Amino acid sequence: MKTIKTPRYDILIAKHTGMCFGVRQAIETTEASLAQGPASILGQLAHNPAVKSRLASQGARTAKLEGKTAPTQHVIITAHGASDRDRKRWHKAGYQITDTTCPLVRVAHAKLSKVVAEGYQPIIVGKAGHVEVRGLQGDFPNARVILHPDDIADLPHVKRLGIIAQTTQPIDRVRALVSEVRKQRPEAEVVYYDTVCHPTKDRQTSLHELCQAVELVLAIGGKNSNNTTQLARTARKLGCKAAHIESPDDIHEEWLEGISRIGITAGTSTLDESIHAITFRLQEIGESAHLLSQTTS
Numbered sequence: 001m002k003t004i005k006t007p008r009y010d011i012l013i014a015k016h017t018g019m020c021f022g023v024r025q026a027i028e029t030t031e032a033s034l035a036q037g038p039a040s041i042l043g044q045l046a047h048n049p050a051v052k053s054r055l056a057s058q059g060a061r062t063a064k065l066e067g068k069t070a071p072t073q074h075v076i077i078t079a080h081g082a083s084d085r086d087r088k089r090w091h092k093a094g095y096q097i098t099d100t101t102c103p104l105v106r107v108a109h110a111k112l113s114k115v116v117a118e119g120y121q122p123i124i125v126g127k128a129g130h131v132e133v134r135g136l137q138g139d140f141p142n143a144r145v146i147l148h149p150d151d152i153a154d155l156p157h158v159k160r161l162g163i164i165a166q167t168t169q170p171i172d173r174v175r176a177l178v179s180e181v182r183k184q185r186p187e188a189e190v191v192y193y194d195t196v197c198h199p200t201k202d203r204q205t206s207l208h209e210l211c212q213a214v215e216l217v218l219a220i221g222g223k224n225s226n227n228t229t230q231l232a233r234t235a236r237k238l239g240c241k242a243a244h245i246e247s248p249d250d251i252h253e254e255w256l257e258g259i260s261r262i263g264i265t266a267g268t269s270t271l272d273e274s275i276h277a278i279t280f281r282l283q284e285i286g287e288s289a290h291l292l293s294q295t296t297s
């Protein structure tokens with residue numbers, strides 16, 4: 001954990017935080033492609049507006065992954081992956097494809113394929129409608145998605161249940177749901193493959209450490225970033241005040257009143273620049289509060 005001292009509060013940055021290798025590689029590959037010519041990203045490369053505008057400034061266009069046409073002949077599949085059905089459809093339609101699917105998303109697809117091949121009813125612990133989950137279900141339309149214990153009642157009553165997880169789900173939630181499935185379906189044989197990616201786990205573990213040391217956590221990331229939302233939610237569950245912010249403009253100075261230690265964490269699609277900008281702003285606020293205090297005295 002790195003500590004930055006300010007006159008008013010200390011800022012602690014979580015040991016594991018910010019952009020993961022999967023999103024970083026996807027951005028690098030996309031930027032290299034854009035340097036060669038125009039390309040359309042099928043969906044959002046990362047759930048982060050700063051990334052979107054950076055790529056747009058380099059000429060990236062967008063199209064829907066499930067759509068039929070794109071404004072360029074070259075299309076890019078994002079780190080969240082796609083179903084083989086969508087991949088083949090774009091290929092058949094004559095588009096050149098650059099596939100930046102994260103290797104750890106590919107692991108989730110492979111494990112889902114394994115449970116299906118072995119005759120289990122496939123189950124995904126994840127958020128219905130999330131692009132990664134759509135890709136998984138696109139390959140196996142009979143896969144069921146669960147996120148809460150209440151969802152278990154809707155699962156089919158079959159003898160064999162095979163569970164995997166969306167890569168960015170909090171591991172504690174996934175384990176709790178798997179236990180609950182076993183409890184509610186004692187007659188079924190339940191297999192579980194842990195497909196939560198290690199960058200997500202590392203960020204969650206670091207957040208636990210951070211919450212033991214601070215009173216307020218700022219989770220930095222796009223408002224549509226699922227894993228940043230989860231980081232803020234977990235921090236609250238651990239007893240910290242927490243806010244999910246995207247830029248320095250989102251900081252409310254009243255949040256910082258009476259706080260002596262602020263923790264910083266960031267989602268796996270957050271640019272280093274966003275973390276630096278927010279840390280810098282917190283240092284500025286801390287400094288000006290110190291000067292104000294000197295003037296008052």
Ligand code: SF4
Pocket residue numbers: 020021022023079080102103104105167168197198199200268
């Ligand atoms: S969050 Fe995990 S699975 Fe998703 S791109 Fe990053 S490393 Fe890969």
